[in-house]
Structures are given as structure tokens and as C-alpha cells.
Amino acid sequence: MKRNTLSGLVAAGLVGALMVPGVNAAGDPEAGRTKFYTCEGCHGVAGYTNVYPTYHVPSIGGQHADYVVSALKAYRSGQRKHGSMIGNAATMSDRDIEDIAAYVSRFRSINVNLPVSGNAAVGQGKAESCGGCHGEDGNTTDPNFPRLAGQHESYLIKALQDYKSGARKNPIMNGIAEGLSDEDIKNISAYYASQKKGLTVVED
Template sequence: MNKKTFLGAVGAWLLVAGAVQAAGDPAAGKEKFYTCEGCHSIPSYSNAYPSYHVPKIGGQTEPYLVSALQAYKTGARKHASMNGNAGSLSEQDIADIAAYLTQLEGREQEGPVTGDVDQGKQVAAKCASCHGEDGNPPAPNFPRLAGQYESYLVKAIQDYQTGKRANPVMQSMVQGLSEEDVKNVSAYYASKVGLSVVKD
């Protein structure tokens, strides 16, 4: 993908992400989050099969949370539990939950890091324009990766590589990564302070 095509795709994604966001009420979102607590408020909780840590979402960027929940709601993004939970949410519910989660502050890094962080930092250099040098993005339209569980990031990257997750920009960025690269870049982001398990 050349630079012009890449920037065009990023711009289109930003427009979509910005267009779907509504004004959310953090206080209302905290109340509505109760349906999410069973998975996202338990430190080191794992998805049953395939096995990977349930993602940390405390402190995630608001536009990304909105777009992710809407994708689960419509079925564009597949996960049985998430599709079921998001399917019953209204647009206002989604906006409120996102507003609540995004205001939460990151805590100290928590979770296993098994890859080579130094090698991962080198791989992450190609991701910095969107996700920031340390996984804290320069713009809220991009997801925060800092502090995310290593195993979740590995799963997400693999899903982009296989086409299970459809985002042309991400798919083009990760296609050339080896299994070792994927583990190491995931370890690098996991080693940073950013996202947290929701324990507010």
C-alpha cells in the first residue's frame, strides 16, 4: 500500500469513527457498565476458547470504544458474548459506556509479558504514527495499546493477518510480521502503562 492510499484509508476510517460517536454521559455509563463487569472487571480473566486474556478497556479512547461496540452490535465484529451483550445496547447506551470507560486512568502494568520487549520496540516503530511511540495514540480515533494484555494483542494481530478482523490499514501493516514479531510487539505494548482492568 503506497503512502497516498494509506493516508486515504486512515482518513476514511477517522471520518467513520467520528461520525458514529454521540455525546455520552459517564455517570450513566458507569451504571450501564454492570453488564460488562463479569468479564472486563476481573484481572487476568481469560476467554475460554481460544484462550487469551479478555482485553483491558479502562482508559481506552472513546471513538474506538464506540466503533467497536457498534461493530459487535451489528455483527461486523464476531464474538458470541460481545455480540449478545452489545446487541441489546442503544446508541445512547454505547455512547454512555464509552464516555465512562475513557475517563478511567491507567494503572501500573499488570499481566504477563513473555515476548522480547526490546525487539518489540523496533517492530512497533512502524505503528507509531497511529498508535503512538509507546502505545498511547496521538489522536483519540486510534485505539490505545499501552498496557493491553500481550495475549489479547497477539490474538488481535493474528485476526488481522487472517482476515477475521477487517480493517484494510491494519491488515496491510501486519501482513509481513512473523509469529515472533507479533509476540514481541505485543510484549512491548503490554509492558507500558496505559489501559487498565475496570475496577472503579
């Protein structure tokens, strides 16, 4: 699909993406900009969705470089499961991964106004136990944990459902998600998707 067509889907939703100084991990962001071509077909298109099951491809612009590195290495090893992600990461060297991570970490959103279906106000209360790792508003400064602010609601719902079912493995997240109802998951996801100055599409 053409980028111009898809960008219109969220033209009013993601506003003012900036490249800002950020954590470069051990990578070269300029080299990462070139290597990102294998990722931009999904992560460089605003509003792009996974085919099946249908959910928004996660926004990774502004994500901590160290977290992106760990995620890509997990896909490369097969520890994290997603067909196209495993396929893309399989041929990446450690240097490729570090360069791409350094590049995407430089993007941040000035403002985000994503549509949500859950109750963000209720979700804020339910998300209190998440703040220790992800930050009160999902904008954690700890590079060991992912930023959640401005992430697509549908992606967060899918991630939490997978943690709850055990399809996605993380001892902390599996334990937390186990105690969440479907309504809790929806509302928490709405809360983080509604937060400002968060993640954005990677689009120059």
C-alpha cells in the first residue's frame, strides 16, 4: 500500500513527530536510518495494521533503544513469535539491530490523539501497578522497560491478552496480566494510548 494513502488514516491523530537527541545504545542512528528500509513498510506507515489477527502495528518511534535491541534479538532467536518479525530479524547482525534501535529512538511525538474504545479514566486507576516499570503516564525513563504512552490501543490489548494467555512470555507481565479482566485490559490500553508526548510512527 502507498504511504500517502495510509497516512491520511491518522492525519488528525499523530501530530508533530520530531527527531530529538536520545539514547543511541551502541548504534549509529545514521546507519540505522538506511537499514530501517526493511522495517518501514509496516513501522513507517501511519495507521498500518496487522492482517490477522487485526491490530495496529506498534509505534516504535521514541522507544528506548535498549528495549528495541532486546525485542529484535528476541525475535531473531524465536523467543518472541511473529512471522514477519522473525523473518526480518533473522538476517540482522547485532550491529544492524543496534543501528536501527539508535535511529528509531530519536523520534518522539509532540502530541498524540489516538481514538480509543476503552475508558481511559478508569484505566488510569487500573494502571497504577504498572507505573513502577512503565512510568506513571507510560513515559518511563528506564531503558529496560518500554514506553507505552501513545501506543495504539489495539496493540496494547493484543499484548496484554498474549501475556495473560501465556502466548507471550515474561514472568512479571504474565503475573500481572493473569489478574486482569478483559475490561481491565481494554481500559488500561485506552489510558496509555491517550497519553501525550509518547510514541510515534517512524516517518521522515
